[in-house]
Amino acid sequence: MKIKSLYLYVLLVAGLTSCSYSEFEDSYTDPSKLSETTVGKQFSGMIYSNREFVLPSYWNYFVIHRITNNRYNQATGWVNVENQYVPGSAAVNDRWNSYYNVLAQYREIQKVYNALSAEQKADQRIYMITASTFFYDYTQQVIDLHGDIPWTEAGMLSTNGGDYSQSYPAYDNAEDIYTKMLDDLAAFADELNTITVKASVAAEFKTQDLINKGNVEKWKTYVNSLRLKMLTRVSGSSTFSARSNTEIGKILSSPGSYPVVIANAGNIQWDVYTLGTILPANTFQSGLEDWSGNLASKAIIDHMLGNADPRLTYVFEPGEEAEGVYMGLDPLMNGTDQNELVVSNTLTIYNRSTISRNQYFPGVIITASEVHLLAAEYYLKNNQGAMAKTHYETAIKQSLAFYQSLRSLSNNAISPDPIVPTNADIAAYLAKGPISWDAATTETAKLKLIAEQKWLHFNVIQPNENWAELRRLGLVELTFWADQSNQQSLPPTRWNLPGQEETYNQENYSVVQGDDKLTNKIFWDMN
Template sequence: MKSINISILSLCLLLFAACQKEDFADAYADPSKIDETSIERQFTGVLVAGQDYIVPTYRNYFVTLRITLNPWTQSIGWINTPNQYIPGSSGVEDVWFNYYDVLAQFREFQKVWNATDADRQQKLRIFDLAARAFMYGETARMVDLFENIPFSQAGLLSTNSGDYTNSYAAFDSGIEIYKFILDDLKSIADEMITLEVEPAFQTTFAAQDFVNNGSVELWNRYVNSLRLRLLTRVSDHPDFTSRAASEIAEILNNPTSYPVVESNDQNIMIDIYDLDTPINAKGFQNGIDSDGWDGDDAGKKMIDFLVTSEDPRLRVLFEPGTDADGVYVGLDPMLTGSEQQELVNGGEIARYNRTTMSRNQFFPGVMINAAEVSFLKAEYYLENGDDAAAKAAYETGIRQSIEFYFYVNSLSNDSSVPTPEPATDEEIMDMLATEAVSWDAADSESEKLALIAYQKWVHFNIIQPYQNWAEMRRLDTPSLEFWQDNSSNQTLPPVRWTIPGNEITFNGENYRAVQSEDELENKLFWDVQ
């Protein structure tokens, strides 16, 4: 499949009167098997198409993340091998194909929407706003991987009545895509301030929406939190600096008009209710915990940081190696592969806590949560000279991150690892006073920005890997050392992915317009540090 040749799926689901996710989670049929669609069903089709790269799944973690983003952010430790810094074609194609599945669903949504009369459109307006917001989060993730992608004219094969000749999609520049997304998110945010949904259509929306369970408030918070993320990401690029400063200020200074995610009970996530439905995290275990594949080994840098800072997340995120006498040891990336393998085989290396992570079949799919938003706030306040507000947001983010990971541990249906002792306020205060974490001990703005970056890195870890890689490239912190692979032309981790071969083969004429930029060592436009 390519960007114009994705199956056009007409979708999903009968309507349900119940308003709880757990009541309708078992009703999501295979979208490709449904012959008729509607605005309501097509909206759910967009969400269904995207869920496998939000909820932890096997292919995302095993085929893609295990050999790309997770080791390149040192969120995991891994065994050094030749060619380890070249993105695997299968994993990259998986992400590419999935995105264009989502986009095809969205284009079909737009097709149905445009064929609907204005009165019904107004009644169902929340479906349009939420579908666009979801699509823009997915699209920004792709730009952060590839920069230039087919977007504005992509996914229109059905709209073009199956005419392939007129459906080959040109590549849009990452800068222009970001501008478009930010413009439309601003429009959505302004409209959501006063949006009212009639009760009957609110019930329908709740039945079709398995992200926010029909909550217009949470979709509003998602829109503005997503704006905050994307504005921050591009804030150092000259095309966006002024806009980012003014729009972030508008968001943070007007919480009534532009609410963001403020607490963990407002997190934007796909929750898991019934393991007998397609919405589950059962694939997480084989994605990172497959015997012999080392997808959940702990990295030395992260373990050392958590130990040094006396961070209570250490015990809920990780477990010691089987023969490490209770000591947390991370895998050193600068050792040879044979030295690393000996440590792993000897049971010395810590791993991600299986009960919290890989064997937790109820682990939710995180889109944006409170800790991320707090760290974004901290960065803004710091750069605008409000040290007290920056410190408060930074420390709030740490507390929210701790709370989140102990919460997801409590959801687990696995008992491989004993339940960790809850984090106490005294323990958190002690951690905040350690030199590695203390805001007051930092001597400069750059040191305080590094504190924020370290906390983002710990918080994102393997759970928000795409955001982790983007923020680490943008901030260049933490500074990581990597074994140099002199057997390959790509001796160190790249700074972007390159366009998959399938797209180049079938959409070659349009690809040639961006070919010169499509190199692993070409920084993305927002990566200006």
């Protein structure tokens, strides 16, 4: 079959037929080869189809993040080249195709669920809530890269009986999609407080749920933490500002009804229990380290060194020939000098034992540190300084504990042992002038502290969130080499749409073509 556009083509469980991981295949048979499928199996298939964009993978890091977000965030250092600020077609196409593959999976869940009786739907409701939450999380990321995308009508080929002529999707307005998702997530948050899951369904859900292992309480925290993140993301938009403030206040003031992630034990993440069952065990290593993709930037090293950041030795390690000296790559150096530094092995790299060679590194979705920083921003803007300070400082402590926990999971010891900070070290960091909440005398100065801590915490671990928050807040001071050979001389403010849209979905693409520019901001970007 010739695939005209991936979001037209519905794979029932994409990737399973070609997957070499027999343990997973034995547990989750390809529903396309069965006379019958179930909502639960479709749910697992949807999550599994997105494994390389949740768990750290070679494809996501080397093909996509290495040449896009990690550079735009200056989480990494790299040797300047011409045309470096235009997102590569492979990165754009692969990310796009992955999303519409997941969307097609989600449509199949809806299709199977909608064919059930009313009683069966009630029994299987937990799957639709959780599948939608996971899907909306991914949708938000794609909107934050591109803006308007095909959505309401996308992935409907199977539902439309294979009729291509009825299945080319129009583009939805990004604000409209955000509205729909926020409406649904708010309803899910309330519904999860009253839902009853039958014992037989709960037992199946525990097996099929690859993220939270059937823990409904953790799905509550996922739903509400995702709401908090998305509401904050759009809070600067006139369309959402009042709603965001009201709903965030309701979430944070009602932890019994709307719990969020407050400690690392409750982080939303895809844990690795048995090596090689989902992804090859070395995929993160090659994805981040190949072609010097794990070099630290001067900006991030200078910030951590200059403020005695207690996370430094957990997140980074000196180059092999650096004699213990930490040094990031300066983006303003000429290319020849940059290359000389790269080959000298004196540049700081991301800590291999904590991160890239840690074969038990989880797929990070939402962490406690991120949630506390979101709360700090809300309280700051609502003149509750003491609460804002508490969440800000808690976020830093949770971030340190997060990286310490990652190192404790690792089965690799190639990197030097981290320096374990004392309570006094942590207190000194929090009291240091450039970090201290009390030393920042204006709301903007305090918001800048929050922005910088997000940047430090996300680094290469959450590149999409990092880039979105850098653009939204616009308060982390990064200087880039200007590429005078290209019209796009500095990092873009969004990704362009993939070329296949103009080729295969031309009529609908033509409606948004005039806005398909790297300099056009996403609607929530007020800078």
